[in-house]
Amino acid sequence: MPEYCFFKKGDHVNVLEKNDASGAACLREWGYAKQSEELNAPNTHCALARFHHIHNEERSSKYAFSSEAAFLALIVGLIAVMDWLFL
Template identity: 45%
Template sequence: MPEFIFFKKGNKTTALEKRDVQGARLLLEQGYDKLFEEIIAPDGHHALARLADIKKEEILTERAFMTWPAFVAAVFIIMLVVGYLFGN
């Protein structure tokens, strides 16, 4: 299976076989930015789908790490309130 690299310009992402150096140069000249991800897939459509899955997982992981401190703080506050109410 071929290895694909990705280029992005605005909201448009394009997959290109890694060995297509001329196509990559053309996209760079058109203002596309090369992404660092490289994926092995049967075709460009599957490569783009896999990239979308990876990006979605990155967002979910980031949100999970961002919400954990808020959850811990909420539990701590609840424990303080319960301790205060039943401690007196």
């Protein structure tokens, strides 16, 4: 399977084979930034789908941790208030 790299500009993502130096230079010239991910996939469509899946997982896990931390802080605060009221 070929190895693919990704270039992003705003919300638009382009996929290139890792050994396509001329395509990479062209995309950099147009303002695309190379992403750190490099994936093996059977074709560009599968590589792009996997790239989006990885980024969606990162986004959802980031929000999950932040909401969990806020919930725990709220619970600890309520316990402290209840403790102060009833003692």
